[in-house]
Amino acid sequence: MTETARVLIAADKFKGSLTAAEVAEHVTVGIRAVRPTAVVESLPVADGGDGTVDAAVAGGFSPVEVEVTGPLGLPVLASFALRGDVAVVEMAQASGLRLLPPFTFAPMTATTYGTGELIAAALDAGARTVVLGIGGSATTDGGAGMLTALGAHLLDRDGDPLPHGGGPLRELETADLSALDPRLKDTEFVLASDVVNPLTGPEGAAAVYGPQKGADPVEVEALDAALANYARVLERTMGSRAAECATAPGAGAAGGVGYGALVGLNALFRPGIDVLLEVLGFDAALDRADLVVTGEGSLDEQTLHGKAPAGVAAGARAAGKRVVAVCGRLTLTEDALRGAGIERAYALTAIEADPEVCIAQAGPLLERVARQLAEEQL
Numbered sequence: 106m107t108e109t110a111r112v113l114i115a116a117d118k119f120k121g122s123l124t125a126a127e128v129a130e131h132v133t134v135g136i137r138a139v140r141p142t143a144v145v146e147s148l149p150v151a152d153g154g155d156g157t158v159d160a161a162v163a164g165g166f167s168p169v170e171v172e173v174t175g176p177l178g179l180p181v182l183a184s185f186a187l188r189g190d191v192a193v194v195e196m197a198q199a200s201g202l203r204l205l206p207p208f209t210f211a212p213m214t215a216t217t218y219g220t221g222e223l224i225a226a227a228l229d230a231g232a233r234t235v236v237l238g239i240g241g242s243a244t245t246d247g248g249a250g251m252l253t254a255l256g257a258h259l260l261d262r263d264g265d266p267l268p269h270g271g272g273p274l275r276e277l278e279t280a281d282l283s284a285l286d287p288r289l290k291d292t293e294f295v296l297a298s299d300v301v302n303p304l305t306g307p308e309g310a311a312a313v314y315g316p317q318k319g320a321d322p323v324e325v326e327a328l329d330a331a332l333a334n335y336a337r338v339l340e341r342t343m344g345s346r347a348a349e350c351a352t353a354p355g356a357g358a359a360g361g362v363g364y365g366a367l368v369g370l371n372a373l374f375r376p377g378i379d380v381l382l383e384v385l386g387f388d389a390a391l392d393r394a395d396l397v398v399t400g401e402g403s404l405d406e407q408t409l410h411g412k413a414p415a416g417v418a419a420g421a422r423a424a425g426k427r428v429v430a431v432c433g434r435l436t437l438t439e440d441a442l443r444g445a446g447i448e449r450a451y452a453l454t455a456i457e458a459d460p461e462v463c464i465a466q467a468g469p470l471l472e473r474v475a476r477q478l479a480e481e482q483l
């Protein structure tokens with residue numbers, strides 16, 4: 106390729122070491138060291154989970170900080186991103202696993218109440234379209250906390266409000282959603298999720314994602330039963346639409362907050378990366394590029410199922426652009442990469458065998474990897 110190559114860096118974060126914006130910065134430094142005249146554009150991306158607000162802010166949204174209730178019921182500072190009347194709300198900011206202290210889990214009691222408060226704050230700020238990015242959650246409460254914060258009444262058989270968390274949903278007897286914030290009706294909700302699991306069962310929120318939130322097998326079973334009771338009560342209250350929502354793709358995402366959003370916010374489910382690419386103006390940036398560099402911390406089997414690099418590569422391939430990737434660790438075969446539309450992946454582990462050094466020195470290593478990429482691709 107010539108020296109006037111136009112490169113678009115549309116990579117996700119390297120979880121645990123670099124934000125998506127930092128990935129783009131280091132790749133830019135590496136490319137420029139080899140091809141000083143290359144035109145390099147950055148469009149940090151995310152798929153709805155951790156880093157979604159950062160990506161939106163890097164893409165021109167303004168951050169708005171609010172104090173909300175964290176997953177353990179204690180106050181946390183969380184941000185959403187706002188541009189005009191469009192807000193990007195990332196549930197992990199309010200209810201994320203990363204907000205828990207080290208070695209602390211609360212699988213039965215962690216709440217999404219703060220996510221509801223964050224949505225209310227976005228409505229206060231004038232949002233009429235809310236992209237609700239979900240994933241990376243500490244919770245398995247079916248979005249019950251979120252709906253409660255927005256005005257729903259979830260009561261036990263004595264008529265008392267349920268305590269926080271997924272576990273108590275076993276005791277749910279009545280659900281009244283009539284007092285939900287009236288502004289919700291005039292707001293368009295887009296549920297941006299990276300997974301399509303149903304609410305309950307062997308592929309459900311508790312069975313698949315409960316263990317990563319600290320649930321042992323007994324707790325997984327209890328949470329699954331509690332979510333099933335929650336869905337039964339909502340079906341009794343709201344009819345068959347609630348039952349359809351429980352099996353809809355994404356209902357089991359982020360501890361079932363997907364279900365809460367489908368049922369209570371009338372949200373439209375979409376693959377998170379597709380929503381974010383649209384919001385961030387990916388197509389226009391793609392038009393200006395000859396080569397797209399995507400990536401994330403680990404390029405593995407999961408990447409192929411709705412993660413950001415797969416979405417970026419699919420969009421770029423459809424536009425006839427070449428795509429390569431950078432990553433910390435690579436476990437995909439060349440065939441699998443090509444099947445996803447990625448011609449070649451450059452991994453930090455290819456130049457540094459020790460994974461701990463790869464994490465600690467991710468920035469400088471990524472610059473070296475990007476130099477190699479530029480030499481071979483530009």
Ligand SMILES: O=C(O)[C@H](O)CO
Pocket residue numbers: 154239240241242243299300314357358359360
């Ligand atoms: O938060 C979670 O449960 C996982 O990221 C899947 O959405």
